[in-house]
Amino acid sequence: MDPPYQGTTDVADHRYLAGLTPEKFAKSLADAVARDLSFIVSYDGVV
Numbered sequence: 465m466d467p468p469y470q471g472t473t474d475v476a477d478h479r480y481l482a483g484l485t486p487e488k489f490a491k492s493l494a495d496a497v498a499r500d501l502s503f504i505v506s507y508d509g510v511v
Contacts, residue, residue, distance in 0.1 A: 489507075496503055 493503075493505065
């Protein structure tokens with residue numbers, strides 16, 4: 465699994481999800497928790 469690294473979307477390498485804000489990422493995680501989904505998060509970003 466290759467995570468959408470924070471801070472890589474405004475550079476020449478656009479392999480990662482564009483426009484993923486920390487707030488949107490956190491909301492997606494909260495939604496997954498609310499749905500009782502299991503997941504593992506490795507986040508290397510600036511908040």
